[in-house]
Amino acid sequence: MSYRLLQLLTLPIIALIAAQLPAQSTEFRQAVRKLSAPTAIERAEAVAAIAGLKDDISADLRLAFKSASDTERTGLFEAVESRQDAALLHQAMQSMAECAEPANALYEAARSYALSLPADKQYLDEVNLSATEKAVWQEISSLWLQREIVASLLDALQKPGKFQGQFQVLRTRDSAAVDKQLLALIDLEPAVLEALNLGSLRRFDEGIEADRLFSNPWRKLTLARGNFDDALQMIRTNQDPDRNAAVSRDILLASVEVLSDLRCAAVRALASSEQSQALVPFLRALHTSAGSLEPAPALRAAVSTEGLRTEIELTLARFGDRELVDARVAELRAQVERYSAVPGNVTYKIANRPDLAARNEAAHLLLRSGDPASAEKEWLSLVKDGRELERLAKDSQRSAVASFIGSIYYNLACAQALQLKLTRAAESLETAVASGYRDFAWMLEDGDLGALRRTPEFRAWFSDLAPPALVDRLPAVD
Secondary structure, three states, X not given: OOHHHHHHHXXXXXXXXXXXXXXXXXXXXXXXXXXXXXXXXXXXXXXXXXXXXXXXXHHHHHHHHHHXXXXXXXXXXXXXXXXXXXXXXXXXXXXXXXXXXXXXXXXXXXXXXXXXXXXXXXXXXXXXXXXXXXXXXXXXXHHHHHHHHHHHHHHHHHOOOOOOOOOHHHHHHHHHHHHHHHHHXXXXXXXHHHHHHHHHHHHHHOOOOHHHOOOHHHHHHHHHXXXXXXXXXXXXXXXXXXXXXXXXXXXXXXXXXXXXXXXXXHHHHHHHOOOHHHHHHHHHHHHHHHHHOOOOHHXXXXXXXXXXXXXXXXXXXXXXXXXXXXXXXXXXXXXXXXXXHOHHHOXXXXXXXXXXXXXXXXXXXXXXXXXXXXXXXXXXXXXXXXXXXXXXXXXXXXXXXXXXXXXXXXXXXXXXXXXXXXXXXXXXXXXXXXXXXXXXXXXXXXXXXXXXXXXXXXXXXXXXXXXXXHHOOOOOOO
């Protein structure tokens, strides 16, 4: 092929590309100019136009930013926030560092944009930052991480027990920083207030499944979101706020309760830390202080110091320090012995059998503290006793006995799945359902059953028995 022929063939292609590039560039330039239009509607249209451009315009954005006015820069930040584009992250730090008044529109737009970026785009090479910009970046990245942690914990609280892997991405980025922020949240440092409000709003905006819309955790979050100012002060001072609280009593108490739950969840999240031994003294001291604190009358219904102490004991056990959790299990066993010594005072209604409740609680503690083998042994013993109760039960008690047996078999399946005894776990789960256990939705979320859920046998069994809407929610398996 001659050079002349090649030239003739390629010219139309070049012309076509050239015809498209100026059109995109012209549309972008026109939108940038409209960012400083006199009316808010025109400026909003310009932001939407830039956000809607489909091609990569990162270089155009950075070039336009250099000569843009403050009003235009504000619009550019709004546009890239909508695009989830990290092109102007460095420029955002520059703008925040240079703003004489932190409350002005440019500062707020730059800050909002920086906080909006997802984890995979929340990165700047600090070598290229000035000292002032670096300080701003450290503040922003710290707040971003705090907010993400709060949102993740609140998500876990909507699904009790599912605390596996929430912080894997964050810990990959900076595990020590995650620990630092969790500790700040556990201590309820005043600096975490903004992250609490932002994180709660973020989690609420993500919504919830229809079957959880009226659950207690979601109801509390609905009331508490963005309203932690008075609640934080209330817990820190261990007293009622003054009567000039900015929110209603219902909102205040819901916020206090969510804060209390968040502290417990943050302690549980520490169990995945790589710095376990460095955290032991802190947790020990917190356990002592929580035990010596008597909540103020207004807080007693909303703040669970005993729940916090239990979470600390479980996390310490995960770190290899089992003294406190073993002491709690021993006390439960002692309770069982005391109940057994006075059978005349014990009703044989399953719901009121404190000995069975204490044994079940001890098994749960063993499971959550990292000893599923001992938990399995405890639940196998409870199954045996449950079968004996079933044999002796009167007609009016059979339903309660069957429910008890079903729940114990479900717990047994969890303990066995964690030990990868998957055949036995499947058999226990089938027996649980045959005995009346019907919480199929929870089976899809319970982290303890994760290994079992990945087996084709579970998926086939679940597909046959569960409601179709739940079968559709079966997670894909690689």
